[in-house]
Amino acid sequence: MTGQCVDPFGTCRHQADDGLTLLELERAGGIQKRTTHRILRNELHLHKIAARFVPHALIKVQRWLCYAICSDPVSRWQQNGHQLLSRIIAIDEFWARAYEPELKHQSTEWWHAGSPRKQKVRQNPSPIKLMVIVVNDVRSVIVCHFVPHGRTVTE
Numbered sequence: 001m002t003g004q005c006v007d008p009f010g011t012c013r014h015q016a017d018d019g020l021t022l023l024e025l026e027r028a029g030g031i032q033k034r035t036t037h038r039i040l041r042n043e044l045h046l047h048k049i050a051a052r053f054v055p056h057a058l059i060k061v062q063r064w065l066c067y068a069i070c071s072d073p074v075s076r077w078q079q080n081g082h083q084l085l086s087r088i089i090a091i092d093e094f095w096a097r098a099y100e101p102e103l104k105h106q107s108t109e110w111w112h113a114g115s116p117r118k119q120k121v122r123q124n125p126s127p128i129k130l131m132v133i134v135v136n137d138v139r140s141v142i143v144c145h146f147v148p149h150g151r152t153v154t155e
Contacts, residue, residue, distance in 0.1 A: 085138045093133045093153075098126035 020028070025036045040046045058066070077084050101123035109118075131147040147153055 082138075089135060089137050089142070091133065091135050093131055095129045096132050098128045098130070100125055 022033050022036055022040075025040075026033045029036060073084075102120075107118075107120055128149050130149060131153065133143070133145040133147065133153070134141060135143040
């Protein structure tokens, strides 16, 4: 929060400060963390926002170069439309297990307060994994290949 510091408890250390944590505000104000959170959200209309990570900061020339590189396929798509998309083939490979156990939240059900709880035995995922290679175009899957357990794939 650079510039003017939003500080409901008068404990802002510096105007260029990145702000205070909920724990620091709780201690400074002498109130609970839940109350501090409610004040920040409901009274001051603040929201917790995470920074977006980028690989690196680009200079203006690099941004224009990226724009020029990306604008060529876009202009080709605007001219040719579906013909360009139909020529694109995607290849994806991923690991799949023979079976995946049901997760705890997948087995939840709505019941009355006094209802008995169902019991479920914890299962481990299958130790056997297969590599699946899928080749597809814009219309459908062209090839789906399963690599057997213990085998490798080379280019």
